Amino acid sequence: MSATADHADGKSGVPNIAARLGLEAGWVVQEIGYDDDCDDDLRAAIREITGEDFAGEDTDEVVDAVLLWFREDDGDLVDAFFDILTDLKAGGVVWLMTPKVGRDGYVETSDITEAAPVAGLATTSTLSVTDDWSATKLVVPKSGRRG
Secondary structure, eight states, rough: OOHHHHHOSSSSHHHHHHTTTTOTTTTTTTESSSSSSOOOHHHHHHHHHHSSSSTTOOSSSEEEEEEEEEEEEGGGHHHHHHHHHHTTEEEEEEEEEEOOOSSOOOOOHHHHHHHHHHOOOOEEEEESSSSEEEEEEEEEOOTTTOO
16 A cells, blocks of 8 residues: 555655655644745645644644744754654654755754754654755654653
8 A cells, every 4th residue: 555656646746755754644743833835735745645634733642743844044943843742652753844955944954963863853864855845854763762
């Protein structure tokens, strides 16, 4: 059951890119930092794969994944990471969405790699997901979360 095969509708590859995020049907995804500049096609493709609406920023649910839209002027990245860890289940994933180089709000890669370990996160990969946005996958290392 490949989400890629099931959702490849040919719209500029966005459903295929959403499937590459590794999200699964039934997953609860919390979306933080949504604004008018976010990619609505990617958001729709994620909802199609999971079959769920996004959980909001003020959810009380434990979530499988967090979609964090973050721009240079959005504040402190370390604080944003600490805020999202409250609702993320053990083994969950964070997809940090940042504007690409040359776009308004671009976040330096070094800012991400410096902020992640301070919050107890590790970066694992980065994907180009749309014309304007990159996605960096962050996880809590197995030894990093105390029970």
